[in-house]
Amino acid sequence: MGFHEKRLILRAKAGDYAAFGELVTAYQDKILYLIYDFVRNYEDAKDLAQDVFIKAFERLDQFEGRSRFSTWLHRIAVNQALDFKRRHKKMKVQDLESSLLNRDEFHDRQPFPSAERSLEQQELRIQLEHCLGEVSENQKTAVILKYFHQQSTEEIAELMQCSEATVRTHLFRAIQHLRKSLILNELDR
Amino acid sequence: MEGPLECTEKTMAWLDGALARQEAGKWADHVERCETCRAFAADYRIISHALSHRQRTGPFKSMLDSYHTELSRLFSVKSAPPRRSWVDRLLLSPAPAMRLGQAAAMLVLGISLGWFLTRQPSREKESVTVVMDQTAAATARPIDDFFHESEIWLLDVMNLPQNGKLADQEWKVTRSYAERLLGQIVIIREMSKADEEKQVQTYLDGFEILLLDMINSQKNDRSEILMQIRQAITELDLLFRADMIRDQIQSDHQHI
Ligand SMILES: [Zn+2]
Secondary structure: OOHHHHHHHHHHHHHOOOHHHHHHHHHHHHHHHHHHHHHHHHHHHHHHHHHHHHHHHHHHHOOOOOOOHHHHHHHHHHHHHHHHHHOOOOOOOOOOOHHHHHHOOOOOOOOOOOOHHHHHHHHHHHHEEEEEHHOHHHHHHHHHHHOOOOOOOOHHHHHHHHHHHHHHHHHHHHHHHHHHHHHHHHHHH | OOOOHHHHHHHHHHHOOOOOOHHHHHHHHHHHHHHHHHHHHHHHHHHHHHHHHOOOOOOOOHHHHHHHHHHHHHHHOOOOOOOOHHHHHHHHHHHHHHHHHHHHHHHHHHHHHHHHHHHOOHHHHHHHHHHHHHOOHHHHHHHHHHHHHHHHHHHHHHHHOOOOOHHHHHHHHHHHHHHHHHHHHHHHHOOOOHHHHHHHHHHHHHHHHHHHHHOOOOOOOOOOHHHHHHHHEEEEEHHHHHHHHHHHOOOHHHHH
């Protein structure tokens, strides 16, 4: 946590509305995307993200600075998203593949130089995201935080309130599942 | 030695950089020799890379913009009103119920102005100045901020009926904001020990009661016109008193 952020948090805790506004601005997109990765619908993600910031504001007194602020905020977001999913289990889930084809303005990452390679990778990603729908809630949470949102194992452990070893086990099981599914898909062809 | 499942799991910890240096060196040798772990490591690199570098889909820019706008409306730096602008804002208020409330409120305001001025002997006024002198460096800023924020909050609360039905989220924010202000009152109270600060205390008492009322009242209760009028009167009175006290603080600062 940077010095600037610490100051903002202290000011927000003391009732400085504007300071909290600055924190919101800093995290609004991260939190929206994190929630989206769970609920797969931007309209819901938007509402839930707003709730997350309201909750965070209400509970700011409970934030003691033992973890990073971002970890604390991520935890509220993950809980909010999982809670929503449990409540809306039967709701139709937006089809991943069509949503991936429907992409619009988000081409900010282009890690692969060759277009051919990129297409291959894209196909792999679609498969992976699809398989990710099959793993347990804990495994999925760990994968989303680790690979989609670049949280460290330590941060995930704090966020999921379990040991780092447990996080690694969740990740390991998820990876094993993805591996097996990919191998099966290969065989299907 | 370890079975195949255990050893690939440890390989993942190794890939994650979770092993201590000495153990990591040892495990690198294991991966070199163990076919299962080598295959796992190769797959893991592909999978983790693909997961980490996926392109995000959406959202549409318009959606993202509206999300940002809504959030900034909820938590923005509420623009500081120029001094006494609340009078203008009130007079521009379009709701008839509010106008009635304003008329009554302005009347009471006038009465309370007279009451305030006649009730306060100059000695008491000075005593506030003295208090501010003594603790100027430590207290002037927080008190200023407090009054400023109270004013904004009060203005928002007063505009509630104009906005019609308050969205749930906005209501929650208003509530927790009010709660935060209550916390500030406690802090300011702790700073003031001398008897001379009674005036500030009186203001704070009134303000606290109002805040508590607001927090405890149901949204629907406020839709009653009579209630609105009463509320507007109380709030205006408090607003006025906040202004008076701030004037004193400011004139005190000019003396320094
Ligand atoms: Zn092995």
